[in-house]
Amino acid sequence: MKSCMPDYPTGVIEGFYGKPWTDTERFMLFDWLQTCGLNTYIYAPKDDLKHRAAWRELYSASESKTISSLIRASNKRGISFSYAIAPGLDMRFSADSDLDALRNKLAQVIKMGCRSFALLFDDIPARLAPNDRKRFGSQASAQAATANSLCEWLGRQAAGSTLFFCPTVYCGAMARPNVSHSEYLRELGDKLHPAIKVFWTGPDIISGEIPVDSIREFRSVLRRRPVIWDNLYANDYDMRRLHTGPYAGRPPSLKAETNGILLNPNCQFHANFVPVHSFASWLRAPARTSLQPARNRAIRTWLAQFQIRQPHKISFKALRLFCDFLYLPTSPGPGATQYLHDLQMLLRTPPSHWAGRYERFQRTSRLILTLFDSLLHIQNRDLLHALYAHAWELKERVLLVQAWANWRKANPDTTEKFAPAEFSPALLRGSTCAELDRVIAEILAGSQ
Numbered sequence: 486m487k488s489c490m491p492d493y494p495t496g497v498i499e500g501f502y503g504k505p506w507t508d509t510e511r512f513m514l515f516d517w518l519q520t521c522g523l524n525t526y527i528y529a530p531k532d533d534l535k536h537r538a539a540w541r542e543l544y545s546a547s548e549s550k551t552i553s554s555l556i557r558a559s560n561k562r563g564i565s566f567s568y569a570i571a572p573g574l575d576m577r578f579s580a581d582s583d584l585d586a587l588r589n590k591l592a593q594v595i596k597m598g599c600r601s602f603a604l605l606f607d608d609i610p611a612r613l614a615p616n617d618r619k620r621f622g623s624q625a626s627a628q629a630a631t632a633n634s635l636c637e638w639l640g641r642q643a644a645g646s647t648l649f650f651c652p653t654v655y656c657g658a659m660a661r662p663n664v665s666h667s668e669y670l671r672e673l674g675d676k677l678h679p680a681i682k683v684f685w686t687g688p689d690i691i692s693g694e695i696p697v698d699s700i701r702e703f704r705s706v707l708r709r710r711p712v713i714w715d716n717l718y719a720n721d722y723d724m725r726r727l728h729t730g731p732y733a734g735r736p737p738s739l740k741a742e743t744n745g746i747l748l749n750p751n752c753q754f755h756a757n758f759v760p761v762h763s764f765a766s767w768l769r770a771p772a773r774t775s776l777q778p779a780r781n782r783a784i785r786t787w788l789a790q791f792q793i794r795q796p797h798k799i800s801f802k803a804l805r806l807f808c809d810f811l812y813l814p815t816s817p818g819p820g821a822t823q824y825l826h827d828l829q830m831l832l833r834t835p836p837s838h839w840a841g842r843y844e845r846f847q848r849t850s851r852l853i854l855t856l857f858d859s860l861l862h863i864q865n866r867d868l869l870h871a872l873y874a875h876a877w878e879l880k881e882r883v884l885l886v887q888a889w890a891n892w893r894k895a896n897p898d899t900t901e902k903f904a905p906a907e908f909s910p911a912l913l914r915g916s917t918c919a920e921l922d923r924v925i926a927e928i929l930a931g932s933q
């Protein structure tokens with residue numbers, strides 16, 4: 486029987502921490518994937534209790550009904566649905582009852598119509614219980630034995646079923662001393678059944694770039710090409726971020742070197758329109774030169790979803806600028822970079838030198854502020870709420886720097902400090918975490 490997994494899985498893994506997407510959002514995702522020609526969705530929300538923390542527990546009748554309907558909806562659109570389970574927080578590898586619990590759980594999902602699965606061991610303690618150590622000797626050996634046994638069992642339960650596997654060391658930075666010499670990865674490469682597909686996030690958890698050499702190194706150790714679990718657009722590790730930039734930092738040849746690529750994107754579902762569409766364009770024509778045009782096309786298409794009550798409106802230019810401020814993990818987009826440069830220039834030179842920079846800074850500020858006002862009139866409130874916190878934060882900052890620039894221009898010779906009545910310094914980034922960030926910056930600067 487032919488495998489039910491596409492030869493080269495491409496699409497989305499819902500694999501982030503925090504509030505899982507709603508079913509309505511998942512249905513919408515399947516539409517996006519189908520429209521874009523992507524073929525895979527993996528269900529792996531870290532905070533679905535029964536996916537990870539309480540992985541042994543079966544789904545209730547109503548939960549089963551919902552998951553079944555997701556599976557049907559995705560299959561109907563030609564999207565392969567994979568169910569992932571993450572037992573690593575407390576699995577006892579040497580206890581038959583735990584292997585049975587895994588099988589029972591997957592048997593339940595097989596009954597719902599699922600034929601593709603993933604076994605995830607990311608973000609768990611890198612140690613084994615004494616009994617497990619006695620029986621398996623190492624974590625790699627225990628995990629490989631479990632995965633192999635599950636793979637074989639799945640084959641007997643449902644012909645054509647497939648299995649993905651996420652190792653505990655899932656990126657170059659985690660490998661000790663490095664990928665080529667990691668005992669854990671070598672042992673997995675030796676022991677894991679060749680049919681099992683292995684996830685890899687690249688050189689880092691959040692990989693700004695994924696060079697082909699790093700993939701070849703993985704392949705020589707794991708004895709297979711990886712399926713990239715791409716965290717480029719993920720934002721669960723820092724909720725002040727949102728990523729809507731182009732699918733960048735991946736060479737065109739990455740496709741040929743891998744066994745599939747899946748995005749684990751922003752927690753805010755609606756913010757993923759541009760990421761998913763840019764990624765799909767990259768897959769169709771993975772050339773560096775097409776990054777910005779593809780992103781522009783995605784933003785234009787996204788704009789159609791911003792139906793706004795008259796007389797307000799949002800222009801392509803404004804939405805692209807907003808996306809430039811919420812770009813990629815390691816860099817702002819072109820419009821935001823220019824805005825920051827302009828502001829730095831205003832800060833470092835007297836107003837008499839500002840020439841056209843001040844006007845350009847003001848134009849960009851106005852565009853952001855008008856965009857914020859227009860967003861409030863958007864019909865699709867879910868879309869608004871996905872962007873709200875980020876739009877609000879940006880608007881507040883823009884108001885503040887704009888007020889400063891105006892004050893500075895009107896008072897070029899003043900020796901007074903800028904002290905706007907409407908802004909309280911204590912409320913600006915005043916959380917305990919912000920305080921901790923300042924201490925951490927000192928620690929990292931080596932000032933202890």
Ligand code: GDL
Nearest residue numbers: 500501502607655690716719722
């Ligand atoms: C991770 C987690 C993932 C999380 C991401 C970004 C993997 C394999 N696991 O380490 O669940 O969303 O980082 O924070 O990436």
